[in-house]
Amino acid sequence: MTTHSDTLHRITAIVAAVADRPADEIAPESRLVEDLDLDSLQVVEIAVRAEEQFRTPVDDALLAEQEMTVARCAQVVAEAVAQGILT
Structure with missing residues (x-):
């Protein structure tokens, strides 16, 4: 079972890459587009890398929402993992 802290750490590493x-420049409250200047392709890349690491589908449309933060990304991934475990 993955903890929230572990998920946040792993997502932060993905976003940094x-x-x-x-990684130490990436804060949980950093917004993907507004603060980190990521484009839509980079957001999709985050989703793909998260899918590979967590072995569960991640909806890249959720990660592309306006004002999406690194912490919220971790939450989206944690929810996707939980749904995969529950099904």
Whole structure:
């Protein structure tokens, strides 16, 4: 079972890699588009990498929502994992 802290840490690492920034520059409240200047393709890349790491489908449309933060990304992924476990 993955903890929220572990999920947040792993998503932060994914976002840092996609944004080509050090992980310590990525805060939970960092917004993907507004703060990190990611484009829609990079957001899809985050979803794909999360799917690979967590072995569950992640809806990239959810990650593309306006004002999406790194913490909210982790929550979306955690919910996707939970749904996969429950089904």
